[in-house]
Structures are given as structure tokens and as C-alpha cells.
Amino acid sequence: VDKNNQVGGNASFVEGMFAVNSSLQREQGIEIQPADIVEAELTRGQHRQNGDLWLDLVNKSADNISWCIEQGVTYSGTVDDYYGGLFPTFHWFKDNKAAVGYVEPMKNRLDELGVQLHLKTTVNGLMMKDGKVAGAYASGDEGTLQYNAKAVVFATGGFGGNKDMMDEMGVLSHKFCSCHIGAENSHGDGIRLAVW
Numbered sequence: 001v002d003k004n005n006q007v008g009g010n011a012s013f014v015e016g017m018f019a020v021n022s023s024l025q026r027e028q029g030i031e032i033q034p035a036d037i038v039e040a041e042l043t044r045g046q047h048r049q050n051g052d053l054w055l056d057l058v059n060k061s062a063d064n065i066s067w068c069i070e071q072g073v074t075y076s077g078t079v080d081d082y083y084g085g086l087f088p089t090f091h092w093f094k095d096n097k098a099a100v101g102y103v104e105p106m107k108n109r110l111d112e113l114g115v116q117l118h119l120k121t122t123v124n125g126l127m128m129k130d131g132k133v134a135g136a137y138a139s140g141d142e143g144t145l146q147y148n149a150k151a152v153v154f155a156t157g158g159f160g161g162n163k164d165m166m167d168e169m170g171v172l173s174h175k176f177c178s179c180h181i182g183a184e185n186s187h188g189d190g191i192r193l194a195v196w
Helices: 009-013 023-027 034-044 051-071 098-113 163-168 189-195
Strands: 016-018 075-080 090-093 121-129 132-140 143-148
Touching: 009 098, 016 051, 023 051, 023 075, 034 051, 051 098, 090 098, 121 143, 121 189
Parallel strands: none
Antiparallel strands: 016 090, 075 090, 121 132, 132 143
16 A cells, blocks of 8 residues: 555665675675674664664674565665775665666566555554554545555655654754655654554
């Protein structure tokens, strides 16, 4: 379900993915110690983050690349430090655009799996059953729809396009310039649903 008229949203503008010790890195002789990544991130954040969560992210990141390749995602083959980062962990998508290397292949995969896409459809409520999310309500060109689901994933971006919510969340909107492409469509829908 996507309130936009095409899938991908802001992800279309992403250039690549993070991973440590992926198959693409191994092919290029790049080997990184996961502990080095975690320590660098903890140091940069003055050790306020949860190191276990970072280690989990780092340790599973190579599997993310493998899974994406299995789904048809294409990479340029370049793995680098993304303009001066600490480690060569950035895996560039084909043509350096997720719209080309990620979004289109994943859309094709959805088609192969027979997944129905409902575009120009906004989720505006959740169904609850026994204290758990059991689906969602949405409205769009097809009218009001009810989706029964075992799980609901919020992939709705932030709230940079919603001045009232920015003020409510403590962001001084009168001092803030949102320059992110697609921010005007980020109204905080998913955040409000999650809080509800």
C-alpha cells in the first residue's frame, strides 16, 4: 500500500547500501573486523548508543546484500567509503541509483510473487485484535479498504513536510529548512499510527 502513485518513495533516491564482509567485498579483497566498525560508531557517538544493536546490524549486513541479490537487486560492483567515510562499506546500486538497481528489480520481484500493489492509497487506521495489530484500513481510488495481516510494516518516512507536527515534536520549523527530496510528502502518517 503506497499513498504515492509509484513504489519506492524516497528510497528511489538512495545510492547504495551499507554492509560488512559481503560477497562483493570478499570478491574485492576487502575484509573488515566488525568490532572495528562498532567501536568507531560508538566513539563517534560518545558511547551513547547500544553497542549490541550496532553489532547485530553489522553482523547481519552481509546477509542483506546476499538476500537483495537473490531478489534481483543489481549493484554497480563498486564498494567504497562513500566520499571519505571510515570504512569501505558502501555498496553502490547499478547506475548509482536505487530507482534503477533496487526499486525496479524489487517491483519485478513483487510481480513474480503475485503481490498486489495498491497505489494512491493512504493507510489511515490500524485494526487491533487481542492487543496486537491485525491489519489496516486505507482509502484511495478503490474506496475504503480493509487489509487483514499477520504483520504491518511502517515504511512511511518522517514528518519533514508537516510543519504542525514538527512544532509538536519540538523541531523549530521556523528555523528548519527541509531540503530532502520527497520531504513534502512526509507527513508523519506512520508515526501517528504507531503512537496510536
